[in-house]
Amino acid sequence: MAADPTSAGAIVELDAVTMRFGQHTVTEPISLRIGAGEVVCIVGPSGCGKTTLLRAIAGLMRPSNGSVQIDGHDAANAPDGVAMVFQHFGLFPWKSVQANVAYPLRLRGVPKQAASQRAGELIALMGLGGFEHSYPHQLSGGMQQRTGLARALAADPRVLLMDEPFGALDAQTREVLQFELLRTWREQPVTTVFVTHSIDEAVLFGDRVVVLNGCPSAVVEVIDVKLPNRHDRDVLRSAQFIDLREHVWSLVMADAHGAQARGVRDHPVGA
Ligand SMILES: Nc1ncnc2c1ncn2[C@@H]1O[C@H](COP(=O)(O)OP(=O)(O)OP(=O)(O)O)[C@@H](O)[C@H]1O
Ligand SMILES: [Mg+2]
Structure with missing residues (x-):
């Protein structure tokens, strides 16, 4: 053991x-x-x-x-x-990829511009560059998973x-x-x-x-x-x-x- x-x-x-x-x-x-x-x-x-x-x-x-x-x-x-990621990420369907990923940052009081910049970095990290303004229904399942993961990381969790x-x-x-x-x-x-x-x-x-x-x-x-x-x-x-x-x-x-x-x-x- x-x-x-x-x-x-x-x-x-x-x-x-x-x-x-x-x-x-x-x-x-x-x-x-x-x-x-x-x-x-x-x-x-x-x-x-x-x-x-x-x-x-x-x-x-x-x-x-x-x-x-x-x-x-x-x-x-x-x-x-603590951020929890489930099998289905539960993205907000009415928010773009950018807004979904920025959401936990805005919730923590991060100013809009800084939140937007950090969200952009995470979107790039997950290989979603170019899809910032797409909505979840316009993404493949894998891209939705990556958006969910980027959103979880945006919360800067101590534990994922x-x-x-x-x-x-x-x-x-x-x-x-x-x-x-x-x-x-x-x-x-x-x-x-x-x-x-x-x-x-x-x-x-x-x-x-x-x-x-x-x-x-x-x-x-x-x-x-x-x-x-x-x-x-x-x-x-x-x-x-x-x-x-x-x-x-x-x-x-x-x-x-x-x-x-x-x-x-x-x-x-x-x-
Ligand atoms: N809300 C609940 N009320 C009563 N029993 C529950 C509840 N949630 C889970 N259980 C029971 O607890 C046990 C463990 O369930 P759990 O969902 O944790 O298993 P799991 O290992 O995640 O399974 P899987 O690999 O299928 O997802 C199961 O016998 C399940 O029936
Ligand atoms: Mg289970």
């Missing part, structure tokens, strides 16, 4: 977090510390509690037991600084939480965006918790990969990944990548029969 950052260095700290809905216990106590600028990916079978855990980190749900702290504050009362943000994309667009996100992290590091069904994506992105499994689920392993050459597409064919992927796959699939028994018909854990 990989070492967590020390408590003092942790931005996100889960201490024995149990999530329950009524009588239904979703997770066993989960403890995890995430350091500044670290990208932690969470994988696990459908229904094991990934989104529930992310909502607890976002302060949208209180843990049934244990605590979640962001920068030493209870997640529910954390100062501004992403729940399967590329799940609805075709494989080609997804791969383009994966490498764009890696580039973005390199240029603008941000502490990130990334939930995905894709084991490839988790191994590509993660400094660490947390594998959840079981019912109620528990952390079965935390794997140190941080591939040295992950900005280069050739990494996908490297022996290190393939070995790690197989290892994570075996951990996730270990409970496939259990998932079927508890009525999870679809078990989308593939890349």
